[in-house]
Amino acid sequence: MTDPVTVPSADTPAEEFLEVPGGRVHMFRAGEGEPLLFLHAAGGAGAWLDFHRLLAGGGYDVIAPDHPGFGKSDDFPEVEAMDDLVYHYLDLLDALGLERAHVVGASFGGWIAAELAVAAPQRVGSLALLSAAGLRLPEHPVPDIFLMPSAELVATLFHNPPLAPAPAASAAPDIDAVLAAYRDATALARFSWVPFLSNPKLERRLRRITAPTLVVAPSDDRLIPVAHAQRYASRIAGARFAEVPDCGHAMYFERPAEFAGLVLGFLARNGLSNGVSR
């Protein structure tokens, strides 16, 4: 287990739209230091939360883009599948002028982070996978989030569901909000309807990852069983594994300080200036 470090909090991010091939990417950016590309979970587009503030305050230039078709990023219809998504993020690193960056990905974003580190190991200075999707483990199935009613989804994502924001039951449904959520879900389905939230070839490709890697799992993950994180840790050479207790798959929504502390502690020992570490 990595020791959490004390970090300053709070930072107001800059909101930017970055032109890359195929459209515009919406992103938040804050903090000074080595670049840290944060790849959000399926439900995390457009979010700048305590977790992000803590990372930025911990001495990193945190870049948090919305994935294609998510949040305020353009649709990027030609980004059809995970391989396209990897090229998209290589384009984004190019557009930012970043030769290498720390890459932190959560859930769906963790899957992208792992694929990026497989495809372009030299671009990833260090890698943190927070309960990453992406592995196909039929003996440890991921429940079908596309078929879950929203109340059940909240109960599945959180260790302690009351921490989830309560939906305003009496308010009239906000059509724009429904459409925005449907657009995010549509973008997720584009990459993960079948094979479901996974790339069957990813596991055997993980040997290509050269970055120092931290794999983190919340102890009570009811969406992506902890066995997935364990498999990632066992297939990536030298990977460290950590569990956050009393936490569900919502991770940085539910326990932002713990997740930020683990990631910062790991990054502190793996600066980009270390060069290719292995």
Next chain:
Amino acid sequence: MKFSFFHLMPYPYLPDDFDETYASSSLTFPNKHFDPKLGTQLYHRYLDELEYADTLGFDGVAVNEHHQSAYGLMPSPNIMAAALARRTSRARIMVLGNAIGIRGNPLRVAEEIAMLDHLSNGRVDSGFVRGIGWEYFAHSINPVKSRDRFNEAHDLIVRAWTSEEMFSWVSPNYEYRYVNIWPRPVQQPHPPIYIPGAGSTETMRFCASHRYTFMSVYAPTRVVRMWFDGYRRAASELGYVPDPEKIALSIPIYVADTDSRAHAEARPAVEWLFRKGLKQPMEMVNPPGYMSPGSLRGVLMTERKPFSALSYEELLADGYAVVGSPAAVADRLGAMYDALGGYGQLIGLFAIGPSTHEQVTRSAELFASEVIPALRPLGAA
């Protein structure tokens, strides 16, 4: 006016705790509740009813496709059409339709419909649907690709039917190096095409530009009117007035000798259809990407109640179903003809939920003998 007898082939024997225990009669409703003995009896009973409708003078008998569902027992409508082809002689055999959005190999649909055209001596009508949302779960097809798959499959099938030369087909979702179907269809240039569905702007433009028949699905009269107007507007923009037969109202119909008997018998059947048969949570009906943003906005803005929230009285008053004596049903359908700005085909769902064989055949007999003659002159070109 043309009249068709449409069958869903429901499995009505649901467990007593269905309402409390199961989210839907589709996709996740365990198939342990399917009794094979009862199932065999149902298939033969339902085919008997379709064959009987042919002898009663209906212009068409219609089947459709659903998967993993007690709502309808026809995963392959083409098999049911084949069973009817040589046991009927007069009525059109209407496949309404093949769910080409979820087919792995749409060329197979072109081949099977062409075969059916021969078996039926040129009586087959070919409907194409995208497939309901839950069927994208059931057959593991990405709903985000639904509309593209439908459009590409449609273009491929029509070209396969009409080309007299071998060709290659390349589109984003399908690739065939050799398309050269045997048999070619009997009807030239190809069997008539029907598009059942909700009348989004995209769908109506598609129907009108190809001059296909649009067929409505369960909806209140005010919504069906918007769809039919959408077809007429799209045709007008293309510079023509559609033949009335290209606009089809499909609706559950129940007829008995008297109004009171009709309502007493129809109420449980209609309630079964809308509360159990059509029990589908939103996640099943509308998976991600299945609807375009514009269509979803339209649906959200029409503020329709879910089927389960509609009382029997509301279902009748809003025009989801028609029930009554022959005179009352003729009056109601005539009034709906006016309210809808006209239509040229009526596709009636006569076997509703748990209705018995005797009820269904009696309803069809009364409709054929007393309602059809009264309505026949409407909607003539």
